[in-house]
Amino acid sequence: MPLLPGLLLLPVLLRLSLDLHSGGLNLVLQFWQAALQPSLNPLLLRSLLNAVSTTLLMAVLSWLISTGAGFILGLLCSRRVAALFGGSGWMSTWLRHLLAPFRAIHELVWGLLFLQLFGLNGWVAVLAISLPYSALMARVLADQIDNRSSSAVQALKSGGATAASTLFTAVLPETAGGLLSHSGHRLDCAVRSAVLLGVFGLGGIGTDLALSLQSLRFHEVWSGLWVLAMLMFVLDRLRRRPQLLAVVAVLSLASATSQLDLSFPQVTSPLLNMSGEQLLGALQETPWAELIGGTLLVTVAAATIAVGLPPLMLLLTLQRRSLRQLLWALMRLIPVPLTALLLLFVFQPSPVLAAVALGLHHSGVMGRVMEDDLDECSSLQAEALLQLGAGQRSAVLYGRLGPISRPYLAYGLVRLDVILRDTAVVGMVGGAGLGWQLIDALGSFHWALVLLLLLAYAALTISGEVVSGWMQTTWGCKAVEA
C-alpha cells in the first residue's frame, strides 16, 4: 500500500522531462557542489549569525505566544472541560469552528497580509506565525483532552474536589506528556515558518538565503543552510531538556526588543472599508473552478510524491539508513520556495513543478516518520521471510513496510491538510491555483479578492480536515498529530 502513491512519480517524471531546459543543469550541479565548500568569510558568517538569531527570536516569541494562547483556547474548546465546569459544550464546539479558518490559512499568507496592513514591523512575522499556531495548538489540546477517559475525574469530583482542582489534578496531567511533545514540535515548525517568512522579505536568515540564491552565490547559500542545520540540531537536542529550552526562551525574549522592531504598528484596514459591490465584482471575475481544481491537483500530486518517495527510497537503499536520514534532513531543511527556485533552474514553471517542490519537502517529513515507525516495529517478520528464502527487498516490503503501512498512510492523510495549506507558498511557481492568485491579489492590493481567496482557502482546508478524518476512521488508522 505505501508504494502505490509512488506510481504517480512516473507521469510526473514524464511531464517534467517535457519541461526540461538543460541550460540550468550546470547551475544545479554547482549548487550541490557548493554544499561541501560553504563560504567561510568572517563577515558573511557574522551576518548569518545575526540573521539566524533574528529568525530564532521571531520563532521563540511566536512559539511562546501561540503556546500560551493555544493552551487557554484549547481548554475553552474542550467539551470535557466544559462538562467539568457544568457547561453543555455547545460553546466549545462553536469556538472550535470559529478557530478553524485561522489555522486553515498558511502563516505566509497571514504574513503577506499583515505586511500590507502594518508595513515592515517585527510583529508581522510574530503574529503571522502565532495566529495559525494558536488555533492549531488549541485543536490539538482540546482533542487530547476530549479523547481521554474521565474515570479519575469522576473519582475526584465525587470526593468533593472543585472543577478547577480536578482540572489541574486529573485532566491536565493526563494530557501533559502529549502536550509537551507537541509543543516542542511546534518550536521546530515555528523556526521553519520564520525562515519561510524571511524568504518572502520579512527578515532573518530566510531573507539572506533567498538573496544569495537569487544572485547565484551558492557557497553563501550553503553557509546559511549549514548554520540553519546547526540551529535545528541544537533545538532538537533541547526539546528533550525542557529546562534548557525554557532558558533559551527567556534569553530570546530578553533580547527580542533589541533585535526586532516591536513597536506598535500603524494599522490600516482596507478590509473594513470594502463594499459589497467590490466583493461581488471579485466573485464574478475570478475563475473559481479552475483555481480550486488547480490547487487540489497540486495538493494531491504533492501528497502522493511525499508519501510514495520514502518507501521507494527504502527499497532502493536497503542498508544505507544514514544516507536516507541525511536525505530526509536535507529535504526538510531547504525551505519550499528555495526548492522551487532550484527546480526552476532546470524546468519550466508549471503546476507539476510546484507539486514536485512541495512533495520533495514533505517527503523529508514523511521519510522521518517512516524511519521512526520502522525503528519501533519489530524486524522478526522480515527475518522470518528471509529464512523462508525471500529476497531482501521482498522481505522488507512484506515484513517491515507491511506492518507500518496503516499508521504511515494515516499520517500521510494528516500531511494532506498541511500540503493543502502549503500550496499558497508555491503558488507563484505553479502559475495556477489559489496560492498564485492570492499572492497576485496581495501584490495588487485587490482586497476584495484577497478576502474571498482567504475564505476559499479556509473552506478547502476545513473540508480537507473533515475528509481526512473520515478516511482515517474508515481505514481504522487514526493518526497522531506529530
Next chain:
Amino acid sequence: MPVLELLQAGLAGRLQPINLRISNGDRIVLLGRSGAGKSSLISLCNGALQPDQGRLLWQGQPFLQRSRRQRCELGTLWQDLRLVEELTAIQNIQAGALGRHDLLWAVRNLLGLLDPAPCMQAVNAVGLEPDLLNKPVLNLSGGQRQRVALARLLHQMPQLVLADEPLSALDPVLADDVLATLLQAPACLISLHRPELMHRFNRVLGLRQGKLVLNKHPDAVTESDLKWLYSES
C-alpha cells in the same frame, strides 16, 4: 439520623425502587450474582448515576444539594481504581484531600511542593512501601495501585465508604488487609462476591435481578437464602 437514605430510589431497567438507610456503625455487605444490580446500587449511592424515580438524602438533605464539605464525607473505592495514571503515588494519595483544599493547593500538589506528612498515616495504614511514593502510578503493579487507591480513600477521611468489588483480583493476604482497612470507616457499603466473608459485617443486603431481596444480620442469613440468591431462576 442516617448518613445516607434511599427512598424508593430506582434505575429503570436495572434497579427496582429500594428503601435503604445507612447510619454510622453500619458495616453492610452487598451480595448477588453478576448483573444483579450491585454496581448500579453503588453508583446510585455515590451519585455517579441519578435515580429515575425516588429520592436520595444525605444527612437528611437532598443528595444533589450537598455542600463541598459534605461531598468529601462520601468516599468510593472504585472497581477500576480511577487513579490519575500520570501522577505519582503520593500525588494521587494527596488528591484524596482535594475536597478540603483550594485550587492553589491542587497546583502545589501537581508541582510536588506539598509536605507528605499529613498523608503518611494513610500510607502506613495500607502498608505502601515509601520508595514507591514518588513513582508514577503507571509504573506500579496491580496490588500496589490498589493500595494507592485505598490510601487516597483513607486520606479523604470519609464518613461513609462505598466499595465495588474491592477484593477482586487481589491475593488472599492483600484482600484481607484491604477489607480490614475498609471496615475501619465509620460506615461502609461493600459489594463482594465472597459470601463467606459476610460475618465480618453487621448487615447483609442481597440483590437479585435488580431487586433487593435480602436485608438481614449475617447470623440470620441461612444457606437456603444464599442458594436462592445465587441460583439462576
